[in-house]
Amino acid sequence: MKKLLFLYFLFCCALASANKPEQKANDSRCQYSFEDICLKVNFISEISRKKSADFRVRVTKGEKNLELEETPKMKLWMKMKNGHEHGSEPLKITKKTKGIFLVSNVWLLMQGQWEIQGSFVYKGENKKFEVPVCVGRLPKDSYLGACK
Numbered sequence: 001m002k003k004l005l006f007l008y009f010l011f012c013c014a015l016a017s018a019n020k021p022e023q024k025a026n027d028s029r030c031q032y033s034f035e036d037i038c039l040k041v042n043f044i045s046e047i048s049r050k051k052s053a054d055f056r057v058r059v060t061k062g063e064k065n066l067e068l069e070e071t072p073k074m075k076l077w078m079k080m081k082n083g084h085e086h087g088s089e090p091l092k093i094t095k096k097t098k099g100i101f102l103v104s105n106v107w108l109l110m111q112g113q114w115e116i117q118g119s120f121v122y123k124g125e126n127k128k129f130e131v132p133v134c135v136g137r138l139p140k141d142s143y144l145g146a147c148k
Contacts, residue, residue: 031144032129037061041116041131045106047142049135053106058099059120065099066122072101074118078110108135113147 030038038060045054057074059066076088092105108114116131134147 031131034127034129037066037122037127039129039131041144043144044102046139047108047133047135048139049109049111052104053108053142054102054104055106055116056096057101057103059122060099065097067098069121069124071095072118072120074103074116076106076108077115077117079113079115108133108142111135111137 029040031041032039040058040060041055042058043053043055045052047053057072059068059072071093074091074093076091078086078088080086088107088109089105091103094102094104096102112135114133114135116133117129119126119128121127131144132146134143134145136142
């Protein structure tokens with residue numbers, strides 16, 4: 001019986017650590033690419049409908065951060081099949097260092113498919129991007145990517 005309880009305890013610990021928001025939020029893949037330029041989005045707060053889901057944007061070429069000509073422009077957009085698509089509060093975008101920006105005031109209040117829509121200028125050329133974000137009922141059900 002003690003062994004069974006111990007195994008149950010280990011299982012619960014493993015399950016709890018698998019659902020930590022900081023582990024689920026980190027995603028260093030290239031969410032959007034333009035030839036050899038990569039845009040990466042990493043949520044630093046859990047994706048939640050009840051608080052700001054702050055994230056970091058990193059723009060790279062290879063492994064090097066790019067110096068952009070200006071701060072990227074971004075907005076949140078909820079995709080809806082019934083034609084009632086809408087946005088959210090204006091985002092606060094702060095440059096942290098070369099090619100890295102902190103995005104706050106990220107309110108994803110409704111469950112469903114959202115997009116981070118935006119653009120940035122590099123070498124005089126405007127690059128537009130859309131990064132899908134699926135917002136579930138609970139933070140553990142939310143993730144970068146299209147809703148399934």
